[in-house]
Structure formats: structure tokens, C-alpha cells
Amino acid sequence: MNPQTIRELIEQGLPGARADVQGDDGVHFEATVVSDAFRxxxxxxxxxxxxxxxxxxxxxxxxxxxxxxxxxxESGAAG
Known part of the structure; x- marks a missing residue:
């Protein structure tokens, strides 16, 4: 598994979401996800x-x- 694939899965599953995924060992990851669905x-x-x-x-x-x-x-990306 890689960060790009995880980002794509999250963004496909939460339409309109933006995800930034990091992780370089293939099993442990960090993600920041911005979505209207969280409101x-x-x-x-x-x-x-x-x-x-x-x-x-x-x-x-x-x-x-x-x-x-x-x-x-919350992310400061509104507007």
C-alpha cells in the first residue's frame, strides 16, 4: 500500500474531499482529510x-x- 493509493481511495469514497497522505514504510500512514462531510x-x-x-x-x-x-x-480553505 502506498500514500497515493490511500489518497485516491479516500477522495473517491468522500466526494469533494481533499486528502494529504504521508507514510514511507508501507503500513503506517498519516492523513489530513478536508471534507464538507465532516461538518x-x-x-x-x-x-x-x-x-x-x-x-x-x-x-x-x-x-x-x-x-x-x-x-x-477549519482548514482555512473556505471560500
Whole structure:
């Protein structure tokens, strides 16, 4: 698994989302995801939305994924 593939999976699963994924050992990754879908949701619900885009890869091909989830307003990218 590589950061580019994870980014694509997240962005396909959350239409309109922007993801920046880092990780160079192939199993541990960090991602910042900006999406309107996070509006009004608590952090755990936001993380579940992202994990859902990755399905069974979580815990398998992706051993760990550290997430930062933001709305466009929270990221400063609004407007």
C-alpha cells in the first residue's frame, strides 16, 4: 500500500474531499482529510467516515492510519 493509493481511495469514497497522505514504510500512514462531510460531526464519526472508504484494508494492508479531519472552514480553505 502506498500514500497515493490511500489518497485516491479516500477522495473517491468522500466526494469533494481533499486528502494529504504521508507514510514511507508501507503500513503506517498519516492523513489530513478536508471534507464538507465532516461538518457537524464529532472526531470519532469523522474518522469512521474515512475508515469506511478504506474498508478491509484497515488492519490489513494499512496497519495504522493517524488522521486529522477538518471541514474546509477549519482548514482555512473556505471560500
Amino acid at each position: 457537524g460531526k464529532l472526531p470519532l464519526a469523522r474518522h469512521r467516515l474515512v475508515y469506511a472508504t478504506l474498508g478491509t484494508r484497515m488492519g490489513g494492508e494499512i496497519h495504522a492510519l493517524q488522521l486529522k479531519t477538518l471541514t474546509p472552514e
